[in-house]
Each structure stands twice: as structure tokens, then as C-alpha cells.
Amino acid sequence: MAASAALSNSITAFKPSPCQPRAASINPLPSIKLPSISSNYPLISHFAPTPKNPTVTPLRSAAAAAPETTNSSTTFHGLCYVVGDNIDTDQIIPAEYLTLVPSNPDEYKKLGSYALCGLPSSYPTRFVEPGEFTSKYSIVIGGDNFGCGSSREHAPVALGAAGVAAVVAESYARIFFRNSVSTGEVYPLESEVRICEECKTGDVVTVEFGESRLINHTTGKEYKLKPIGDAGPVIEAGGIFAYARKTGMISN
Amino acid sequence: MASSSAIASSSAPFINKKDVGLSAFSSQSSFSVQTARQRISKKIVSVMTPQQTQRTPATTGSVKTGMTMTEKILAKASDKPEVSPGDNVWVNVDVLMTHDVCGPGSIGIFKKEFGQNAKVWDREKLVIIPDHYIFTSDERANRNVDILRDFCTEQNIKYFYDIKDLGNFRANPDYKGVCHVALAQEGHCRPGEVLLGTDSHTCTAGAFGQFATGIGNTDAGFVLGTGKILLKVPPTLRFVMDGEMPDYLLAKDLILQIIGEISVAGATYKAMEFVGSTVESLTMEERMTLCNMVVEAGGKNGVIPADKTTYDYLEGRTSVPYEPVYSDEGARYLKEYRFDVSKLEPLVAKPHSPDNRALARECKDVKIDRVYIGSCTGGKTEDFMAAAKVFLASGKKVKVPTFLVPATQKVWMDVYSLPVPGAGGKTCSQIFEEAGCDTPASPSCGACLGGPKDTYARMNEAQANYYLFYRIIDLLLICYRVCVSTTNRNFPGRMGHKEGQIYLASPYTAAASALTGYVTDPREFLQ
Numbered sequence: 001m002a003a004s005a006a007l008s009n010s011i012t013a014f015k016p017s018p019c020q021p022r023a024a025s026i027n028p029l030p031s032i033k034l035p036s037i038s039s040n041y042p043l044i045s046h047f048a049p050t051p052k053n054p055t056v057t058p059l060r061s062a063a064a065a066a067p068e069t070t071n072s073s074t075t076f077h078g079l080c081y082v083v084g085d086n087i088d089t090d091q092i093i094p095a096e097y098l099t100l101v102p103s104n105p106d107e108y109k110k111l112g113s114y115a116l117c118g119l120p121s122s123y124p125t126r127f128v129e130p131g132e133f134t135s136k137y138s139i140v141i142g143g144d145n146f147g148c149g150s151s152r153e154h155a156p157v158a159l160g161a162a163g164v165a166a167v168v169a170e171s172y173a174r175i176f177f178r179n180s181v182s183t184g185e186v187y188p189l190e191s192e193v194r195i196c197e198e199c200k201t202g203d204v205v206t207v208e209f210g211e212s213r214l215i216n217h218t219t220g221k222e223y224k225l226k227p228i229g230d231a232g233p234v235i236e237a238g239g240i241f242a243y244a245r246k247t248g249m250i251s252n
Numbered sequence: 253m254a255s256s257s258a259i260a261s262s263s264a265p266f267i268n269k270k271d272v273g274l275s276a277f278s279s280q281s282s283f284s285v286q287t288a289r290q291r292i293s294k295k296i297v298s299v300m301t302p303q304q305t306q307r308t309p310a311t312t313g314s315v316k317t318g319m320t321m322t323e324k325i326l327a328k329a330s331d332k333p334e335v336s337p338g339d340n341v342w343v344n345v346d347v348l349m350t351h352d353v354c355g356p357g358s359i360g361i362f363k364k365e366f367g368q369n370a371k372v373w374d375r376e377k378l379v380i381i382p383d384h385y386i387f388t389s390d391e392r393a394n395r396n397v398d399i400l401r402d403f404c405t406e407q408n409i410k411y412f413y414d415i416k417d418l419g420n421f422r423a424n425p426d427y428k429g430v431c432h433v434a435l436a437q438e439g440h441c442r443p444g445e446v447l448l449g450t451d452s453h454t455c456t457a458g459a460f461g462q463f464a465t466g467i468g469n470t471d472a473g474f475v476l477g478t479g480k481i482l483l484k485v486p487p488t489l490r491f492v493m494d495g496e497m498p499d500y501l502l503a504k505d506l507i508l509q510i511i512g513e514i515s516v517a518g519a520t521y522k523a524m525e526f527v528g529s530t531v532e533s534l535t536m537e538e539r540m541t542l543c544n545m546v547v548e549a550g551g552k553n554g555v556i557p558a559d560k561t562t563y564d565y566l567e568g569r570t571s572v573p574y575e576p577v578y579s580d581e582g583a584r585y586l587k588e589y590r591f592d593v594s595k596l597e598p599l600v601a602k603p604h605s606p607d608n609r610a611l612a613r614e615c616k617d618v619k620i621d622r623v624y625i626g627s628c629t630g631g632k633t634e635d636f637m638a639a640a641k642v643f644l645a646s647g648k649k650v651k652v653p654t655f656l657v658p659a660t661q662k663v664w665m666d667v668y669s670l671p672v673p674g675a676g677g678k679t680c681s682q683i684f685e686e687a688g689c690d691t692p693a694s695p696s697c698g699a700c701l702g703g704p705k706d707t708y709a710r711m712n713e714a715q716a717n718y719y720l721f722y723r724i725i726d727l728l729l730i731c732y733r734v735c736v737s738t739t740n741r742n743f744p745g746r747m748g749h750k751e752g753q754i755y756l757a758s759p760y761t762a763a764a765s766a767l768t769g770y771v772t773d774p775r776e777f778l779q
Binding site: 090091095099100102119121144152153154171173175182183239241 | 356474547
């Protein structure tokens with residue numbers, strides 16, 4: 001019941017729920033119940049298992065993405081921006097902008113305007129145009145070890161704020177992957193092959209969750225993606241807190 | 253209770269690492285169980301875990317399968333007899349650290365999710381250390397420290413290392429500086445515990461035989477409210493380093509060797525355990541350097557078994573009882589790497605990746621225009637001692653601007669007060685002055701990660717040109733800045749300008765390079 005309400009609320013489920021402050025130091029917070037961990041507990045996992053239910057509905061409409069929900073799958077459709085290997089968090093959001101606090105809505109928006117502005121000048125196309133807060137590219141395609149470097153959550157937040165729906169890379173650095181899932185900002189999807197060398201910035205692509213594939217309409221090629229597994233529903237819910245409320249781990 | 257704690261801690265210094273198998277712990281198992289139970293009952297303040305009538309602590313000897321020390325720490329912290337790589341477990345957090353860059357966001361999430369009046373799970377287990385953007389006129393940066401201060405006052409946080417007078421850091425007795433070094437110096441790093449921080453270099457604390465890793469704001473917000481986090485138990489890569497360490501090498505060379513070997517993603521999701529006679533011979537600060545950079549190989553945590561060196565360091569720094577754990581004989585490792593340290597040479601990581609390994613002497617033609625000694629990686633007391641040793645041995649002056657940023661107030665004091673061995677009573681600061689280095693700056697993260705434009709020693713110069721000519725600059729290849737740095741990352745833009753070239757190196761190599769104006773093997777001065 002509570003869960004279904006949260007479900008229909010989608011991203012708005014991510015609203016503050018006043019929890020009771022700790023009364024005595026020994027008392028557990030009654031509003032939070034953590035499940036005993038079994039093998040079925042949702043993995044925040046790089047080595048994601050095959051999802052039992054491939055249905056993924058969009059968590060929100062990304063600025064330039066055009067998510068479409070069908071009965072069995074979600075698709076993201078838009079222009080892609082292609083980067084290489086080892087895109088570290090300094091390139092995603094340079095340290096000088098870390099004074100912006102992501103939990104502050106105005107500063108969240110501003111973080112989007114700086115997304116990927118740390119890329120060196122070997123990238124001739126800007127990800128976000130000057131004066132804009134969001135990017136026209138809704139899908140970022142990368143190589144190995146995307147998001148390496150610092151633990152700054154500003155990195156997935158900046159991408160999400162810029163309107164990125166999904167990153168499709170060969171592999172991820174651990175903390176970036178986890179931050180993407182915890183915040184629900186972007187889907188960190190893995191490709192089975194090195195598509196960053198076959199796609200070009202500005203290509204029109206579609207990501208189909210149900211089929212676990214990426215279609216490049218500009219080149220006409222299709223690529224297999226690795227299933228995101230149990231991390232998918234967490235991102236879909238809008239992050240770990242929203243997911244926990246939705247599934248009853250935290251009462252609403 | 254008090255006596256059991258005392259025994260647990262006082263017996264620790266006498267544990268010989270090699271003897272600690274199952275028997276060493278079984279003799280004091282009743283104490284350790286008691287300590288563990290006592291601790292856990294305190295920890296469960298806001299979260300319900302499944303009821304357990306009895307547990308079999310992994311440390312008592314009833315271990316079915318051998319576990320690595322990382323697995324054992326996570327088993328203990330999750331109240332399970334054993335865990336295996338891949339298990340997802342809810343872990344009780346012993347210490348959560350945050351700083352001025354990620355603290356305000358974590359606090360924002362905590363308040364949003366747990367309520368404006370919510371209290372943190374334990375006011376004594378949260379350590380808040382402003383260190384990133386301190387000596388700046390950037391208003392937002394200053395505001396962020398104010399947010400931390402207000403929160404610590406409101407929550408009555410026990411460990412908040414505040415700074416109010418930005419004009420003179422020494423007027424702030426509470427101010428420490430770089431969080432990872434301050435955590436160690438203030439006794440917050442303890443064997444067997446779980447330490448999380450909103451900073452990727454939190455892994456530094458693994459040097460104390462604990463599980464330490466970096467997390468994001470949202471996870472930190474969750475920990476603030478519950479004291480718990482869901483972690484996947486990582487498999488362990490084991491690095492055995494034996495052989496006598498040549499006197500021209502430092503731990504920085506060892507970790508650059510390893511990252512060069514396994515790449516910047518070679519340890520992604522994995523624990524890196526460092527053992528062997530060389531590691532045993534390292535000081536605590538050198539062990540910290542080793543663990544500090546595991547994240548540069550993608551590692552989840554780095555860990556070094558606690559021993560007498562660890563206990564000696566902790567003596568007088570903490571009164572909290574701790575319980576070291578060690579890998580079992582039959583522990584399973586994903587892979588084992590062996591190094592004969594006596595055969596290694598001074599290394600650098602060339603731009604723009606920490607795994608772009610090269611011998612320092614192979615880069616002798618690389619002209620540089622600045623040297624930076626500082627950060628959580630290379631700004632500790634011994635790092636400055638090492639640099640001073642090279643300057644002293646050469647008797648020469650530096651040929652390029654040499655910036656010195658002590659990590660913490662304590663390090664700064666050491667630089668100005670500790671005599672350098674063989675220098676006739678001279679301190680590091682005197683030797684640096686005679687060598688023509690910049691005056692040691694106020695302790696903070698400084699220019700290691702760029703920061704606001706007015707950050708001391710930030711690589712700015714090319715930036716003005718960049719704005720003017722940014723289409724032409726990569727064609728003309730002008731205005732490049734080349735820095736040899738004792739820091740940890742050399743990705744594009746890390747220290748300010750995107751086209752700045754950073755060579756990561758040990759303090760020996762950095763000092764030697766300052767003396768010649770080129771990337772230089774320290775053996776030119778140390779032999």
C-alpha cells in the first residue's frame with residue numbers, strides 16, 4: 001500500500017519523511033527496518049545478476065531524453081556524447097565547482113551547467129553550451145573505468161542535472177557506479193563491446209532496457225548491453241532512500 | 253567492562269603478527285567477545301537488525317573457511333561468523349568522516365531524509381574536518397565551512413576540527429588540515445574497525461589494519477542517520493613485498509610500481525592487502541602512502557596488518573579499545589603479486605594517468621616549471637624530511653618554484669621544529685629556505701585538486717591564456733605547465749589547468765627534480 005503509493009509517485013517519492021529523532025541512545029529508530037541480508041537483496045553491484053524482471057520505468061524525464069515506456073521496457077532516445085577511457089571525476093566536474101552543494105536545488109541546477117567541462121581541449125564539442133544549464137546530449141558513451149578518481153557525488157549529480165539519462169561505458173570506477181545508483185541520477189550501463197570507438201558525438205541512439213541493447217540510428221548498428229540487474233529498480237525509484245521507502249524498508 | 257577493555261587494548265601491542273593465528277585469540281576470546289558485544293549494543297541506536305541469540309565470532313577460532321583480514325573486519329562489523337567475497341552485508345560503521353566539500357551535501361541529505369530535527373546516530377563517531385577549500389576568499393567555500401560549524405554545534409559533535417581565523421591558521425588550535433592525515437594523528441584510525449569517509453582517499457586508514465573506504469554524499473547521509481551501510485565484501489588481491497628497501501626509494505615508488513603493474517582499474521571492487529618484510533619495515537606514514545593510492549588502482553580498500561609499529565603509533569592517541577584482525581592461513585586471494593623491492597628504481601607516473609609508469613631517469617629530459625610537495629599522499633612529516641634530506645645532500649638551490657604545503661598543523665609544526673638527521677640541528681624549514689623553496693604554506697589540501705582560483709600554488713597561469721585562445725592552444729602547444737608533484741592524481745585538470753602536465757613522484761624525486769629543473773632520479777643526489 002505504502003509501496004504502491006510511492007510507486008505511482010515515482011520521483012516525488014523522494015520527499016522528506018520526518019523520522020523520529022533518537023529519544024534514548026539504545027532505542028532503535030522504529031521507522032527504519034533493515035532486512036536481513038539474503039542472496040536476493042538488491043545488489044549495488046558491478047557484477048550485476050540477470051534481472052528477474054526487466055521492466056524498468058522512467059524515473060523522470062531527462063531534459064533532452066525522450067523516455068518511452070512500453071509494457072515490458074523503458075527506452076531512452078537522444079543524442080549521444082562520446083568520451084574515452086578513464087574519464088575521471090575532475091573531468092566530469094572540476095574541483096573548483098565542488099563548492100556547489102548538490103542538495104541545494106539552485107546549486108544542483110548550476111552543477112549541470114558545468115558537467116564534463118573539465119574535458120581537455122581535445123574534445124572540440126562542448127557538452128553543455130555556454131549559458132545553458134542542460135545538455136542536448138542525453139546519453140554519454142564512454143570507455144573503460146568511467147568515473148574514476150574522487151568520491152565526489154557531484155559527478156553523477158552534474159550529469160543528471162545536465163539531463164543525462166544514462167551513461168553507457170565499458171566499465172565503471174566503483175564509487176561513481178555506487179553514487180549513480182544511490183542518488184538515482186543516471187543509469188550506469190555497461191556495454192559488452194567497446195562502442196566508444198564506433199559511435200560519434202551527435203549520433204542518434206536509443207537505449208532499450210528490455211532488450212539490453214543500444215541502437216545507433218546514425219550508423220545503423222546495434223550493441224548488446226549488460227543487464228543492470230537489481231540496481232535498476234533503485235535508480236528507477238530515484239535513489240536508495242526513495243527505493244527504501246518504496247519497498248517498505250523505511251516507513252513513509 | 254573497563255577491565256576487559258583495558259586487557260583488549262593493552263595486550264594488543266604484544267601480539268606478534270606471525271603468532272596470531274587462531275590460538276592467540278582463543279586464549280582471550282572471552283574478552284574479545286565481550287568487547288564486541290558491548291560495542292555492537294552501543295552501535296544499534298537507530299537500526300533494527302535481525303535478532304540473534306548467539307553468534308560465533310570469527311576471531312575465536314571457530315572459522316570454517318579461511319578469511320582475509322578485510323573479510324574478517326566486515327564479518328565482525330556485520331555480526332556474522334563469516335563472509336565471502338560477493339556477499340552484501342549491513343555493516344556497523346565505527347567512524348564516519350566528512351569534510352567541507354562533501355559535508356554540506358551529506359548533511360543536506362540527512363536532514364531531508366531523516367527530518368530537520370533528526371540527530372546523528374552517534375555524536376562521537378562522526379569526525380568533521382574542514383580541509384579542502386579553507387584559505388580562499390571564495391564565498392561559497394567559506395559558507396560551506398559555516399554549514400559544518402552550525403551542524404556540529406546543533407548536533408554537539410565531539411570531533412570537529414574548526415577554523416575561524418583564516419588569516420592565521422595557527423590562531424585556530426582546533427584546526428588540523430588534510431583529513432586523512434588528521435584522522436591518523438588524532439587517533440581515529442584503529443585496527444579492526446570500519447571507517448568511512450566522503451573522500452576517495454579515506455582508504456589511507458587501511459594502513460592501520462582497518463577497513464576504510466570512500467563513499468558519496470547519499471550513502472553518508474544514510475550513515476549519519478543509521479550508523480550502517482550496505483557493503484559488498486570485496487575479493488582480495490595480495491601484494492607481497494620483500495627485500496631490503498634501497499635508501500633512495502619511498503613508499504610512493506612502491507605504490508606507483510603496483511599501479512603501473514595492474515593499471516588504474518586493476519583493483520576495481522577489490523581489496524588490496526600489503527604484506528611482506530618490506531611492508532613490515534615501513535613506518536606508519538609510509539604505510540599510509542601505500543594505502544592512500546589504492547583508489548588510484550580502482551581499489552575499494554587497502555589494508556596492512558597491524559603490528560608493533562601500529563600499536564606504537566596509536567599509543568597515547570586513542571583510548572578506545574580496538575581488536576586487530578589478521579588474515580587466516582587458508583584465506584583465499586584472487587591473485588597474489590610478488591615484488592623484490594631491492595631491485596626497484598625511483599618511479600614517476602607521467603601525465604595524465606597514475607598508471608603511466610616510467611623510471612624517473614627515463615624522464616630526465618622532461619623540463620619542469622614547478623614542484624609541489626603536499627597532500628594526504630605526500631605532505632606528511634616524513635615526506636618533508638625526505639625532501640629536506642635531498643636538499644641537504646645537494647647543498648644546492650632549487651631551479652624552479654617549489655611549493656610546500658604541510659598536510660596538517662602538526663606536520664607544519666614538525667617542519668619548523670624537528671631537526672633533520674645529519675643536518676647539525678637544522679629543521680626542514682631552514683633547509684627549505686636555504687634551498688630557495690617557497691615558505692611552507694598553511695596546511696590544507698591546497699592545489700592537489702586545483703580548487704578555487706585563488707588556491708595557493710594552483711596551476712593557473714595557462715588558464716588565462718586558455719580563455720583567450722582556447723581554440724588555438726592545443727595547436728600551438730604553448731603555455732603548458734609541467735609539475736612534479738608528491739600528490740596522487742595527474743588526470744587532466746587535476747591541479748588546475750586542463751593542459752597542465754603532472755608527474756607524480758616520491759618526495760625524493762620531487763626534491764631532486766626541483767634542484768635540476770628536470771625530472772630527476774634522486775640517486776643523483778643521494779649517492
